[in-house]
Amino acid sequence: MSTARPPAEHPAAPHPAPHPAGQPDRQPAGYRDAGEPERAARLEAALGDPFDPANPHGHRALLHADDARAVPEATEALLAGAGLAAEFVPHHLGGRLRDLEQLARVLRPLFRRDLALGYGFGITSLFAASAVWTAGDPRQQQALARVLLGGGRVSIVHREVAHANAILRHELTALREPGGGFVLNGRKDAVINAATADAFVAYARTSPKDGPASHSVLLLGPQPPARGELRRLARIETPGMRGAHFSGLELRDVAVPEDAVVGSVGDGVPLALRSFQISHCLIPGTVLAGVDSVLRQAVRAATDNRPDGQPARRGRRALAGVFADLLACDAMAVTGLRALSLVPRDAYLLAAAVKYTMPDLLREDLEELATVLGARGYDRGPFAGGYEKLARDLPVAGLGHSGTAVCQAVLVPQLSTLARTTWFRNDEPPDGLFTPGAPLPAFEHRNLAHFGTQDLLTATLVAAAARLQAQPGPGPLHQALAHLAGLFVEELRTLRARCIALAASGHAAFDPQACALADRYALVLAAAACLGIWEGQAAADTFLARPAWAVLALGRIGRRLGAPVPPTPPQADAEVLAEVLERCRQGRSLDLYGTHLAG
Template sequence: MTPAVARSAGPAEHTAQTAAPAGWEAAARARAARLEELLGDPYDNANPHGLHTLFDADARGVPPRLTEQLLADTGLGAELVPLEHGGLLTRADLLAQTLRPVFRRDVGLGFSLAITSLSAASPVWAAGTAAQRRHLADLLRGGGRAAVLHHELAHANAILRHEFTATAAPDGGFRLDGRKDVILDAARARARVVYARTDPARGPRSHSVLLLDAEEAPGGGERRLPRVPTSGMRGALYSGLEFTDFPVPADALVGRTGEGVPLALRTLQVSRGLVCGVLTAAADTVLHSAVRAVTTGRGGPLARRWTKPLAGVFADLLACDSMATVVLRALSLLPARSQLAAAAVTYVVPDLLRENLEELTTVLGARRFQHRSPEYGALDRLARDLPLAGLGHTGAAACQAVIVPQLRALAERSWLAEEEPPPELFRKGAELPPLDYRLLGVAGGGDFLSASLVGSAARLAPARGAGGRHAVLAELAEGFTGELRALREQCRTLPAYGATRLADPAVCVLSDRYCLIAAAAAVLGVWEAQDGTDPFLADTAWAVLALSRIGGRLGIPVPHLPDGCREQVADELVRRYRTGRGCDLDATLLAR
């Protein structure tokens, strides 16, 4: 499609001199392809890194040691270290690409080897001293692990309960006390990043970040607690740590005293967006198993009864990938303005994935109970893993804690008034600056996704009376823009933010609506940015179906799907399954 109005370049937050080299994207994709090849055919029972072996390890509650060693030997830890510190991390969206082969096979393995260490390292990359960064970079590049001991940011569950306190010591350091029972890889991680209370008063400066080295710890004051079994990620090793009057040197402090909460809010944007991006790969495996279930032994298109659920889930996965990719790219291009979008993607994607798994149960039928079957066991396993991945009630509450306080200000100053983001945000292959944790902002950065939605709707408006799929797409875009207008009027009447607002269901519903509008904006932005290289993504069918499903969830009027739209999406899904392609925006070539 040729837009009626060219997308505005918008305000950029980096100069051309800091743009990333074009070779970064190609190199990351090459590493992802090599990792996919090394991990091999997931359905080959003789493959030591295949689903049969991984499911067996999960059932026995043990880590898949051979696969862990393979990933360590390939240098996966270097992917978590920024380029300036000797690693391979250039951009968050490219990191998601390199991690997807792991998550396509085992969510727990991906968390243990990548997400947890990156979450722990993020405040060090953002505010650590040169010595702290060098020490952690060397550790991760050498195959070591880092554990994160978080404080409670939102509603508690077993993962977040308890906290640590650090009191000032006469030598300038701290004395650490406290206990946490459930920490991923507490027993195996050499580096521990602790969010400890350093001020008894409640407030944004109540906690600080400490970087500890397990091998340099003094003899007393630390007690390792036993392993805790979990319902999901059964092969991951969760256990606890308890500190009693534990001495911590002054040079363990990351950033300044009292900077823990701001650091967490800034750096969580990266891990939240990344988790959403890589979990679409895990859902991709489930969708492939559902297509296998209804096509094995028969050729041609899908039977009519399976077209609606499978095409719908495929469209949802493309919507999830669109939103996650845009947010991860924004961390490089618009780092001071990305927090709102990062919270929105973490709110939307888990809900869509859970709904998708429910839809796929109807397709898989009794096969889904074959828990250890490489062909059909992925659904049950992902359903168990999602809550532990931080994408359950606790994750939703944390996202609302970011979004709700901003609603009134967004309605008064941003929505329908903000300038569009740079077009590179949505364009595959566009050169972007590197991810710099030091530039990440917290709140008050506006809303580039709603601005993009308004621009997309304006460019599509001339097609509304022309008929056909473009007209339906234009109607959908205008419908979401109308919902944004209505949301703006409602949010303008909100009272000043108070502690009780998060407990108000009516206010939380407003944040729900906003997040779905943001998802629609990402889909439209990605569709508009297509250059025709992929005819399927350049066509309107997937975007129309994805937006129709988002609109249905939002409760706005949705036009009837054009004839053949759903069937076209279903045909592409079957084609990808039969040619060994993923269900993501890149149609990734899978090992087989």
Template structure:
């Protein structure tokens, strides 16, 4: 792509006329099904939105234009605009459900045509004034694009490297300058939400947020740089943006000057939760489907007692566990966003780590098919590349660790007895439960009572251990799950003691290496708690509720977590792995998703 000397003419010219959005369901799960059916069978020959077309676009390093146009006609951008401003954005869980059909097919498409818009606009929904909120909503609803210009991080990769600075202009407003080489949709955005340095140093007041609308900026000061070649998300439009002494009006400032770091901490809670509950879970679902297909098409077929079926059953249990944690994080954003800072970081950290391990396991199952570039299996290698970019690699891990490490000291002073009022409410663990709404203005980055929020999730473990004792009479598997719950409840006390020992060490200003080990343990315990809570609250008779309400998947997931933690876990009762593998195959044959929702696939 050639660099353009103009600020906004290209994107505006390419913007479609007023979108004629078809009549779509109001209910979120129904809209998710609508999108699934709209995109069609991904393996059908000739489907312009299927794997053949999406992989061809990836090979050409081009966005899949036909599918982007289809999603625009559906009005995907309306999913990122709050209902009060004319959009369809309700709760975070509902949004993740609607995005999963797109992300299961193509993570790069989900980011390029969708999620990035919310990552940018969330700062405006959180702290913008009425004009900024209204104009951002209108831009998106009219088919325009908005993207985000991150500030530079210490652990920067190409996407996070480089930054912009602003100084007061003599006649009012600001003058902004700087350059970033890799920004998604930089070459076709109509507006940028920019985290800009407005003060020296690295303190909390160092950056501010600006809404840069290209039609309000002088063309000579905005230079769109050529497309950047990335290893993952090759069909997404990554390009550079240079601002050269660009005058910016005073009313472009979002919130107050110096509020940028705080706004990032608040809005990244939404980004982390959606990346986990949207891209990572959907990607794991697709990766597991490739592996099941490969085993089913092999010479021996699917052998319930075989090694490969044991691997697939284990990854299936991990997927359901990751989704349990992700849904809890998404519903917490909706129900109690004031307490979502630490949980959102823990969800992202745990799901990313488990996904990385599971992809390695699935690669071994796929064998040579994992390197196939055709439409049947080529999507697996694409997923491996794209998911690395979606999680921002090491930078994404460092970002979540920066939130979690300080929290370890508060764990040392928390009470872990699961008293009434301390345990997270059951409403967090009911996938597809009562409709909720995300209020961005309630997002908070300040410290909270450790008995609430993330630690309320952790308190589920001792609570569930007590309740599961009452289910022992149902059979050996419930008894085994009750025993496992006791092991994990004891580990909660052990974690608190280790955090207390850590807190007694002199504060050197840098986290002790032991802190990172404790983060691993902490996040796996949260995943275990979410597993048990979803199993407890599952309702038999709902789509695949029978599977979730039975102990097998939670038994296998907690056993795998326990082994990762080095805990003494009992042997699984006979038949658990085989029956869970059979449940996985049943979903595959019936055309159902592998996540908590068991959605009908096109």
């Protein structure tokens, strides 16, 4: 849909360039590649060494574009040539989207370098299109697939919610016309890619009454409206993601036909609750790659000019601790992404918990890394400087307090039901939930549900703790892990009693006490995801199969809860620190996969 600019010329979408000559085909001894998608490796190679000052897609170039509030055009051209948009189109419509976990891995090379690029050129189109993939009719799906596969972009026009920021403030209204169809009016202050989008997926108010049937989803474009004016307003400056293009959008008496409605009239809120599960898991699963880069820069800062290659004592705990947190966050994100394929009708609460928990953990990790980086955190690249940019970008990526409020609205009303009917009663989820990289059934958007009180992870926590107690492993780390798992089971028992008591007291669902309990519940799920991933690696001879990282990760989560966590065994800190240093020396990612990087 384009009324204020000429049609874009969309480039062809060849495959990314192959691996450069000389890149090793084999991973280091003891490494398990967990099915690294070839597309991810090719994109990583095509983007090149981010620490090379002459690389047009490296940290220095991207930081300079951020300073200038400019879109990094050379890198966008590379991504267009790689046909990245095909990653966001389901395979049955001609795209490459079959597996959300693989999609996150394909996008991590991009987010490892620049969140604004990952959003502006990347997943915004998927988040917009997800409602159409979930409930659209074949004609709508095919039209949107043609836009994306042709190199175009799709943007999302959110409805207004409480605690709104610029992205969520104001909304569109759609009034029925006597002869059929709707007339849209309204404006939004900040819509990403509003100036260049070929189509919009708009959440518009179709009923004056508040409630679950107040809004509908409308597909606008790619053809211009038959009547009315769609105005693309001036660009606005955002404090974070300065290289992304946000601008206003105003609709004046824009006529759209009846068949522009995605799903049914009044489906807007339920459809958002279904399709937003994808963003709830995919955002954390990609933005943690940015923290991976900052941690790598902190390791470099801490080890430069050190004759033994070891960081000073004051930095060791921070480096090991942040690495353990990254693995914990990845455990939760990957579990959520896999759940959307394996158990899509039961993933609703888990997806909200992933998005609710991880932004705060990653923000705390950045603050901890600042103590290691010192003044280097404000360099302008290529070897440091990503810290300052990421600290600005993360709040925009997570929609700030608004994103938290949306996830609270999912979790808090379910706590009392979970406490009465699910915790300590439900069965463990399928084993495949905790095996990163293992094959998944093709993801099907239409299977997503927005109801239910199935809790996928508390059963894993209880069962894993029981197995650790029944068969304690050798050495102090296994004993420490068994003790920590028991602490989280006791935390779940306390949560159950408090949630039942709160419901019996007649307090409102969003009483501050209930929100605090949701905080604690989400952290318990993070601990459960760590235990699930650790157990899932039992047959492998890898770092993740050993207990050190899980001990350190669970200890840090427990301290956030204020639980009586004993001091971490020095062996755990030492093993985790050794792993993060070794991965940095080998040029491997600091996530669950440990894949080779371009630099």
